Amino acid sequence: VEHTTDVIVIGGGGAGLAAAVSAHQNGAKVIVVEKMPRLGGNTILSGSAYNAVDPGRQSKQGIEDSIDKHFTQTYEGGDKQGKPELIRTLVENAYPAIEWLESMGMEFNDKVFTVLGGLWPRAHKPVKPLGTGFMDTYQNYINNNDGIEVMLDTKVTELIVDGNRVVGIKAEDLNGDVVINANNGVVIAAGGFGANIEMREKYNTSWPSLTNIKTTNHPGATGDGLTLAEKIGGNLVGMENIQLLPMGDPKTGSLSGNIEQGVENRIFVNKDGNRFVDEGQRRDVMTKALMEQKDSFMWVIVDKHSYPTGDTKNNFNESIDELIAQDRAFKADTLEELAEKIGVDASNFVKAVDNFNKSVEKGSADEFGRTLFADKIDTPPFYAGGRVPTVHHTMGGIEINTSAQVLDKDGNVIPGLYAAGEVTGGIHGANRLGGNALADITVYGKIAGESAAAKK
Ligand code: ADP
Known part of the structure; x- marks a missing residue:
């Protein structure tokens, strides 16, 4: 079966759906391809603390904070291994992305707090439990607007390249092979590899053997997106940085x-x-x-x-x-x-x-x-x-720039290919602050959607 759309999003977790909605808001028709029988990925299982500097809420609790402080804590908390410009984009856009979610009806508690390993009281908690607030918000948008199609039980196996431009994907669903062509671009939002024991062992250098350690992750967190990108020349960074x-x-x-x-x-x-x-x-x-x-x-x-x-x-x-x-x-x-x-x-x-x-x-x-x-x-x-x-989380992954474009080993943009969320690397460095993942996947998901829609 062959389909054509403007933007393909690989993975229907928080980053993927942020990208899908934002691509659609920027005029693109979108297909989200999700290998599991349901949307949500690790996002729906997460505690969903979301870090953002938010003077409105924080000042009511007498909390002093600043974008620079969030930047410094993220950079130093990751042992200065994150790319400064990526962190800057994250911390500057974290609060605007909350406003974006609120504009779609999502609700956050008024009280901010310090989440485990978050180092500062700037975590926002959705009113709905776990990651359901995020997923329900995106799902509502998808239900109420034409132009975003979701394919479940469909596993992406290959990126299609024409010259050096990514122009589509190959996948397998319950009935066989699927090909989807993308007029504008492909966003990889396929999550991390916390549930892939072989891959953990391949890259782990900072912990004793992780073979017998369990995971908080859903079973689909097997790092497929990393393999897809690497195969066509995408650069992977910080792969040894695995968070427990x-x-x-x-x-x-x-x-x-x-x-x-x-x-x-x-x-x-x-x-x-x-x-x-x-x-x-x-x-x-x-x-x-x-x-x-x-x-x-x-x-x-x-x-x-x-x-x-x-x-x-x-x-x-x-x-x-x-x-x-x-x-x-x-x-x-x-x-x-x-x-x-x-x-x-x-x-x-x-x-x-x-x-x-x-x-x-x-x-x-x-x-x-x-x-x-x-x-x-x-x-x-x-x-x-x-x-x-x-x-819990794999900090390493696909190298991107601040427009969420995927870079190759020489630092050049791979045209037509974008990535966002846990599948990316170079933001959290050696250690991710608690509460920074939801901000990361939302901010970069939104950016990836915009860039892909614009064929940037
Ligand atoms: P993020 O927090 O970055 O959004 P999630 O773990 O929440 O990451 O979501 C990633 C999603 O990508 C999961 O739902 C996962 O099942 C999906 N996924 C992983 N590999 C593939 C693949 N090969 N094809 C389609 N979807 C995939």
Whole structure:
């Protein structure tokens, strides 16, 4: 079967649908090709914290921030391996992209917060749970406008090149081969490779073997987009930079079941009941510290401040009572009793919490260097939930410029080819700040759509 359209988007996650909508807003007819039976990719599974400097919301909470600060934290938080001009484009366009989403009906909470490894209170949380707010917003746009077609269960296998210009794709659907020609351009938005164990091992140099580590990713995060681009000369950068989180469910690796509610009011303890890291640190620092603990296992500890009632929900829409009933969280009225329930040394555990509470009172850096405090852990009931390292995000990928055009190994633009989202590299460097991915995929998805529609 052969089709022709203006812009082809490979992948129907957050970056792909941002690109599809923006290409359509810029006058293009669009086909989105998604290999899985549904849209959403990793985006729909994400906690969906979205970093943006937003004086309107932040000033109400007395938070000082600036585009330069967001830039510097992103650049330095990635060990200066990201390309400055790409980071600049990200941080400058993060808030305008929120306004773009709001113009399509998406709602964000008024309160901003610091997400795990986000380093600053500039994370915006959609009103709808997980990534559903993003996906519903794009889906509504697609439903209400003619000109964006979505093909599910259709896996792109090849880019078609004419001369040096990308002019279409080959794919396979449930009935066989599909060819789609693109009058204007092809956007690769096929996500990362966190679920591809072979590829992780091929590129990983910054961690011990990741073969037996689980992932937060959906099973389609296999790096197909990287292979497609590389095959026609696209340059891949920073592929060794793989992000793990210390927050995986011990059974599945998923982020679900995580009992933390913001980073200020929880501590981590190991199987001996001792703290071991600054819990406000970068994601890589916390995960490396966790890997040095017995069984690479820790307990997240919170109290009533995080769960005023049993039906209070976590970021994954699970109530604490539900998690307790499933033995995924534990609850007790005293710290000693909680220690016994989770099998850690009670005197270590009580001392760890007491010392933390003293630091909260003092408000200055504690023995691990932590400076991020709000409430003490002093109000029963107390809660514990187990967590292990999990592969979360792949920072490396296709090299692009600030127009989301794909570059070859000599730094030249490959005409007709654009990329956005987790499939790209060179933005987050060695470590991505929590809350920067949603901003990245939205900003660059939107730019890629504009560039492709304009045949830039
Ligand atoms: P991002 O956050 O960058 O948007 P996601 O993981 O949310 O990344 O979305 C990427 C999407 O691309 C997923 O839905 C995934 O199934 C899809 N995808 C991956 N490889 C292919 C492929 N070969 N053909 C079509 N879709 C693909």
